[in-house]
Amino acid sequence: MYRLSVLLCLSLLPALAAAEFSGNVAVEGQVFSEAPQSAEQFDENLTLSFQPHWDGRWNDGDDLWSVELFMRADNKDAGREHADVREALWLHIDRDSEWRVGINTMFWGVTESRHLVDVINQTDAVENIDGEDKLGQPMVHLKRYQDWGVLDLLVLPGFRERTFHQAEGRLRPPLVIDADQAAYESSAEDRHVDYAMRFSQTYDNLDLGLSWFKGTSRDPLLLPGVDAEGNAILTPFYEQMAQFGIDAQWIVADWIWKLEAIRREAESNDFNAYTAGFEYSFYGVFGSDTDLGAIVEYSNDSRPKNEASVLDDDVFVGGRFAFNDAQSSEILAGFFVDAENRSRSFRVEGSRRVGASWKATLELQTFSNIDPADQLAALADDDFMRLEMAYYF
Amino acid sequence: MLDLKPLILLAALIAPALAAAQSAEDRGLQIVRAADAYDRGFADFAADMTMTLKNRAGDTSRRLIRIEMLEVEGDGDRSLSIFDEPADVKGTKMLTYSHGLEPDDQWLYLPALKRVKRISSRNKSGPFMGSTFAFEDLGSQEVEKFTYRYLRDEPCGEFVCHVIEFFPAYEYSGYTREVVWMDGEAYRVFKVDYYDRKKTLLKTLTTSEFKQYLGHYWRPGRMEMVDHQTGKSTLLEWSNYRFRTGLDEADFRSQALKRID
Numbered sequence: 001m002y003r004l005s006v007l008l009c010l011s012l013l014p015a016l017a018a019a020e021f022s023g024n025v026a027v028e029g030q031v032f033s034e035a036p037q038s039a040e041q042f043d044e045n046l047t048l049s050f051q052p053h054w055d056g057r058w059n060d061g062d063d064l065w066s067v068e069l070f071m072r073a074d075n076k077d078a079g080r081e082h083a084d085v086r087e088a089l090w091l092h093i094d095r096d097s098e099w100r101v102g103i104n105t106m107f108w109g110v111t112e113s114r115h116l117v118d119v120i121n122q123t124d125a126v127e128n129i130d131g132e133d134k135l136g137q138p139m140v141h142l143k144r145y146q147d148w149g150v151l152d153l154l155v156l157p158g159f160r161e162r163t164f165h166q167a168e169g170r171l172r173p174p175l176v177i178d179a180d181q182a183a184y185e186s187s188a189e190d191r192h193v194d195y196a197m198r199f200s201q202t203y204d205n206l207d208l209g210l211s212w213f214k215g216t217s218r219d220p221l222l223l224p225g226v227d228a229e230g231n232a233i234l235t236p237f238y239e240q241m242a243q244f245g246i247d248a249q250w251i252v253a254d255w256i257w258k259l260e261a262i263r264r265e266a267e268s269n270d271f272n273a274y275t276a277g278f279e280y281s282f283y284g285v286f287g288s289d290t291d292l293g294a295i296v297e298y299s300n301d302s303r304p305k306n307e308a309s310v311l312d313d314d315v316f317v318g319g320r321f322a323f324n325d326a327q328s329s330e331i332l333a334g335f336f337v338d339a340e341n342r343s344r345s346f347r348v349e350g351s352r353r354v355g356a357s358w359k360a361t362l363e364l365q366t367f368s369n370i371d372p373a374d375q376l377a378a379l380a381d382d383d384f385m386r387l388e389m390a391y392y393f
Numbered sequence: 394m395l396d397l398k399p400l401i402l403l404a405a406l407i408a409p410a411l412a413a414a415q416s417a418e419d420r421g422l423q424i425v426r427a428a429d430a431y432d433r434g435f436a437d438f439a440a441d442m443t444m445t446l447k448n449r450a451g452d453t454s455r456r457l458i459r460i461e462m463l464e465v466e467g468d469g470d471r472s473l474s475i476f477d478e479p480a481d482v483k484g485t486k487m488l489t490y491s492h493g494l495e496p497d498d499q500w501l502y503l504p505a506l507k508r509v510k511r512i513s514s515r516n517k518s519g520p521f522m523g524s525t526f527a528f529e530d531l532g533s534q535e536v537e538k539f540t541y542r543y544l545r546d547e548p549c550g551e552f553v554c555h556v557i558e559f560f561p562a563y564e565y566s567g568y569t570r571e572v573v574w575m576d577g578e579a580y581r582v583f584k585v586d587y588y589d590r591k592k593t594l595l596k597t598l599t600t601s602e603f604k605q606y607l608g609h610y611w612r613p614g615r616m617e618m619v620d621h622q623t624g625k626s627t628l629l630e631w632s633n634y635r636f637r638t639g640l641d642e643a644d645f646r647s648q649a650l651k652r653i654d
Binding site: 022024055064066089091093095096098105106107110132143145150200202207249251253254255256281283284289291324325326327328353356357359390392393 | 446448454455478479480481482483484496506507508511513515516518519520522523524565643646647648649651652653
C-alpha cells in the first residue's frame with residue numbers, strides 16, 4: 001500500500017512539477033467619512049488578501065488542472081475575514097467539447113452595471129458592493145460546440161451560502177444578518193443538486209445567449225429573527241427557484257447595444273427584471289491616446305419597491321477612460337440614479353501599474369439624496385474611500 | 394524565308410515603352426500581390442514575443458506575449474495573443490478575426506472576472522499595450538487594406554529593395570501613408586516610415602535578424618518602432634517560432650478563451 005502511494009505520487013510528479021505559480025498579495029485600507037448608523041461599526045480598517053493560483057497541464061495540453069485560493073485577514077471586520085477555494089478544477093479539452101469537473105468560477109452576461117443572468121456562482125458579498133466577486137462553485141460542466149451554437153450543461157452539487165458583514169462591519173443593513181441561522185426551502189438544504197443550461201451563438205454582429213437554471217436561489221430572502229441574546233436580527237432564507245435568462249449584444253460600429261433579461265419563479269414571488277443599454281467608444285479623445293467608453297444602462301425589476309432589488313428602476317451613467325500608457329492607467333466612473341425617488345450612488349475606481357509588479361487601485365463611493373424608502377437607505381451613511389496596493393507574481 | 398529582323402527590332406523598341414506604360418500604382422499592387430502570394434500557405438504559426446517599451450528618459454518596461462496565428466482562406470487571418478507579463482495582466486487574452494476592409498471582430502478575456510468581452514475593433518490608431526505600435530501596425534496584412542504606388546528600387550543592406558507607398562483604404566487609420574522598403578527576392582519588409590494625418594513623419598519601423606522557416610517563410614527576430622514625435626520606442630524580440638503546429642479554427646473560438654493557459 002505504502003509502495004503504491006509512493007508510486008502514484010511519483011507518477012503525478014511531472015504534472016505537478018510543471019505547475020505554474022502566480023497570484024497576488026494585497027494590502028487595502030478603507031476609510032468611511034460619515035458616522036456609522038450603529039456605534040459598534042468601525043470608521044476605518046486595514047486588510048490583507050492573498051490569492052495564489054497554480055495550474056499545470058498534461059496529455060499534450062488536452063488535460064489541465066488549476067487551483068486558486070483566496071484569503072482575507074482584517075484588523076477590524078471579522079465578517080470580511082474568510083478563505084475560499086475559487087477554483088480546484090480538472091479541465092479536459094476535446095475538439096468539440098470541454099469537460100470541467102471540480103470547483104470553478106464563471107461569468108455569464110454582457111451588461112456592465114448589473115449582472116442578472118449570472119446565476120451560477122454565489123456572490124462573495126463582503127468583498128465589494130458591486131457583486132462581482134464570487135465564491136467557487138462545485139460543478140460538473142460540459143461545453144459542446146455545435147454548428148448551430150455552443151451548449152453548456154451544468155450539474156451543481158452543493159450550495160455556497162452568501163457571505164455577510166457582521167455587527168462591526170459597514171455596508172450592511174441596520175439589522176445584523178446572522179449567517180449561522182441560514183434556512184432552506186429544500187430539505188436537502190445546502191446539499192441540493194442544481195441544474196443549469198445555456199445556449200449561445202454569434203450571428204454576425206449579434207451575440208445571443210439563452211440560459212435556464214433550476215435550484216437553490218443565490219439571493220436569500222432576509223427574514224426577521226432573534227439572536228441568542230434576544231436581539232432583533234435578519235436570517236437568510238434560501239428558496240428554490242427556476243430562472244430563464246436571455247442576454248444579447250449587438251455591435252454596430254462604435255456602439256455595443258446590450259440586454260439582459262430574466263424571468264424568475266419562486267415560492268415567495270414570480271418576477272421579471274432586465275438591464276438594457278449601450279456602450280459607445282470614443283478613440284483618442286482630444287488628440288490624446290486616451291479612449292473613452294460611455295456607458296448608459298437602465299435596470300428594472302417588476303416586484304414592488306420594498307421587495308425588489310436595489311436596482312428596481314435605476315439609470316446608470318458611466319465612463320471608462322483607458323489612458324493606453326505604459327502603466328495601463330484606467331478610470332471607471334459612474335452613478336446610479338433611481339428614476340422615481342432620485343436616490344443616487346456615485347462610484348469612481350482608478351488603477352495604475354507601479355513598477356513592473358505592483359498595481360494601485362483607488363475606489364471612492366458615495367450615496368446621496370437617499371430616499372428613506374429606497375433600499376439604498378441602509379447604506380446612506382457609508383460613503384467610503386478604499387486604497388489597495390497589490391503585488392503580483 | 395520570312396525576315397524577322399524588323400519585327401524583333403520593333404519589339405525591342407516597344408517593350409520598354411510598354412513597361413513604362415504600367416503605372417506606378419499597378420507596379421506597386423503587382424509587387425504587393427507577389428509578396429502576399431509568397432507568404433501564403435503557412436497554415437498556422439505560434440511564437441513568443443518580448444515587447445520592451447522605452448520612453449524619452451530611457452525608462453523601460455517589459456511585456457511577454459505568446460502569439461498564435463491561423464491563416465484563413467478567403468478572409469483575414471485569426472490571431473490569439475496571450476499575455477504573461479506584466480504579472481497583473483497575466484492570463485489576459487485577445488482574439489482577433491481580421492476581415493480586410495470590414496471592421497475586425499475582437500474579443501478580450503479578463504481572467505480576474507473570468508469574462509469574455511466583445512470589443513469594438515475600430516480602434517486602429519490607438520497604441521497597443523502602451524507601446525509605439527498601433528493596433529493597425531500589428532494587424533493582419535491583407536492586400537485590399539491599402540492602395541499602392543511604386544516609387545523606386547534602391548539598395549538596402551545586402552539586398553535591392555522596392556520602395557512602395559501604402560495608402561490605407563480602411564477607415565480610421567492614423568496614417569496618410571506608409572513608405573515600405575521590401576526586398577524583391579523574398580519580400581522581407583526591412584523598414585517602414587509612417588506619416589501621420591498631418592502628413593509629417595511620425596514613426597519608423599526597422600526590422601532585422603530574419604530567419605527562414607519551412608525553407609520558405611521569412612520572419613524577423615527584431616522589430617523596432619521609433620516614435621519621432623515623442624522620442625519613445627518599442628522593441629519586439631521574437632523567439633520560438635513554430636510553423637504548422639496543427640492549430641485549427643477550434644482553437645480560435647471566442648468561448649475557448651475561457652480555457653486555462
